[in-house]
Amino acid sequence: MSEAIQIKPAVRVRGLAVLQGDKSLSHRALIFAALADGISRIENLATSEDVNATIRVLRTLGIEITLAPDGESAQVEGRGGIFDQPSMPLDCGNSATTMSLMAGVLASQPFESILTGDASLSTRPMNYIAEPLRKFGAVVETSENGRPPLKITGGKLTGVLYKPKIASAQIKSAVLLAGLFATGSTIFHESLQTRDHTERLISHLCEKGVIDIDRLEKTITVRKIESPIEPFEIVIPGDPSSAAYPIALATLLPESSLTVPFVGLNAGRIGFFRQLQAMGAHIVMSRDPHSGKATAGEPVGEITVHSARLKNVPIDPDRIPAIIDEIPLLAVVSCHSDRDWEISGAARLREKETDRIKTTAQMLEFMGAEVEETEDGLKGPGGQKFKGGDIPCIFDHRIAMSAAIAGWCSVSPTAINCPECIQISFPKFFDLMQNLVEYQ
Ligand code: S3P
Numbered sequence: 001m002s003e004a005i006q007i008k009p010a011v012r013v014r015g016l017a018v019l020q021g022d023k024s025l026s027h028r029a030l031i032f033a034a035l036a037d038g039i040s041r042i043e044n045l046a047t048s049e050d051v052n053a054t055i056r057v058l059r060t061l062g063i064e065i066t067l068a069p070d071g072e073s074a075q076v077e078g079r080g081g082i083f084d085q086p087s088m089p090l091d092c093g094n095s096a097t098t099m100s101l102m103a104g105v106l107a108s109q110p111f112e113s114i115l116t117g118d119a120s121l122s123t124r125p126m127n128y129i130a131e132p133l134r135k136f137g138a139v140v141e142t143s144e145n146g147r148p149p150l151k152i153t154g155g156k157l158t159g160v161l162y163k164p165k166i167a168s169a170q171i172k173s174a175v176l177l178a179g180l181f182a183t184g185s186t187i188f189h190e191s192l193q194t195r196d197h198t199e200r201l202i203s204h205l206c207e208k209g210v211i212d213i214d215r216l217e218k219t220i221t222v223r224k225i226e227s228p229i230e231p232f233e234i235v236i237p238g239d240p241s242s243a244a245y246p247i248a249l250a251t252l253l254p255e256s257s258l259t260v261p262f263v264g265l266n267a268g269r270i271g272f273f274r275q276l277q278a279m280g281a282h283i284v285m286s287r288d289p290h291s292g293k294a295t296a297g298e299p300v301g302e303i304t305v306h307s308a309r310l311k312n313v314p315i316d317p318d319r320i321p322a323i324i325d326e327i328p329l330l331a332v333v334s335c336h337s338d339r340d341w342e343i344s345g346a347a348r349l350r351e352k353e354t355d356r357i358k359t360t361a362q363m364l365e366f367m368g369a370e371v372e373e374t375e376d377g378l379k380g381p382g383g384q385k386f387k388g389g390d391i392p393c394i395f396d397h398r399i400a401m402s403a404a405i406a407g408w409c410s411v412s413p414t415a416i417n418c419p420e421c422i423q424i425s426f427p428k429f430f431d432l433m434q435n436l437v438e439y440q
Pocket of ligand 1: 023025097167170171173194195324348
């Protein structure tokens with residue numbers, strides 16, 4: 001375990017935040033490159049532990065992946081949807097995205113594979129993924145209560161009509177990936193729209209007619225791919241979930257100003273910025289009109305932010321999937337708004353790397369804030385000034401980074417214990433923030 005990181009109260013944030021590639025998109029680019037027939041190239045790949053898990057799993061399945069020395073670009077030798085039967089369990093580490101998406105891919109492979117994870121992933125419910133894949137015809141065994149490991153005996157799949165019980169891009173992606181290798185049509189019914197990176201990649205990379213998206217009926221239909229996916233080149237846009245941290249701090253600390261270039265502006269990912277705008281934040285998102293070509297259809301642009309006083313505005317429950325990873329940070333920000341606040345409709349947070357409703361409340365209490373857990377969210381008073389605190393090891397990257405933001409706007413220093421968990425999504429978080437944060 002590394003030493004605790006000490007966070008001193010800061011006065012403002014200034015500068016340019018250049019971010020590494022988006023984590024969700026990095027996983028998907030690697031998987032689609034492995035499915036393509038030939039050599040694909042990925043630029044600005046995320047170098048996080050979660051993305052390393054996808055690389056490790058694909059390599060164990062016989063896919064050659066050559067990384068540049070900085071890990072930020074990759075060459076992937078796809079084999080047109082053919083993989084080697086793995087000789088060992090496929091270790092997904094902490095990454096539920098790796099496990100979910102790879103389960104979708106492996107469901108159609110004519111062999112047995114076992115997907116395992118670390119202590120945290122091993123407690124997360126994967127029956128959400130197992131259930132639809134069984135409907136396709138794959139044999140999927142789980143541990144007690146649908147927990148990993150997942151043992152998948154894949155084979156011939158038949159398309160399904162599936163309506164999940166919860167809104168989840170991971171479930172949707174597993175179903176769509178299996179649907180690309182299933183006979184007939186697969187129809188996924190999505191009551192609340194989640195991030196659509198998988199659909200965009202299918203539209204961009206697969207032959208015409210493979211995917212139909214009907215926003216009115218809330219359905220996505222995929223059909224079996226008849227010709228192999230062509231190899232491709234993609235530049236991954238900066239990660240909007242990583243951008244959220246410096247943007248939140250620049251909003252909260254007076255006289256701050258920050259620019260974030262080349263960041264992903266997918267509507268399914270910018271719920272946090274939209275919510276802050278509704279609360280009165282000075283956040284401007286300017287979409288690059290030429291974006292989309294290099295990024296396989298993903299919108300990209302620049303975000304600028306200046307500090308602002310925030311009023312509390314209740315969050316629209318339909319917006320929850322677009323802000324799901326930023327809710328711990330939204331709770332930090334909401335404590336600084338002008339009145340009582342409540343975030344609801346976020347029960348899915350209890351099934352993340354930790355029970356994030358509980359761990360967000362714990363973290364805020366350690367910071368000296370007043371907060372209350374509800375069944376599906378959090379609530380508390382506005383106008384709070386954090387005292388600063390000693391944050392124990394919670395082993396959740398988004399809680400550690402939210403605690404650091406809370407620490408920079410506290411009156412006394414904060415210690416973040418076990419800060420190494422940030423490697424999961426944003427290894428350069430503290431380096432980047434130290435370049436932006438100014439002290440008295
Ligand atoms: C992800 C989807 C989200 C998000 C996770 C990454 C993805 O989970 O929380 O960090 O890349 O598909 P859901 O399955 O809850 O949408």
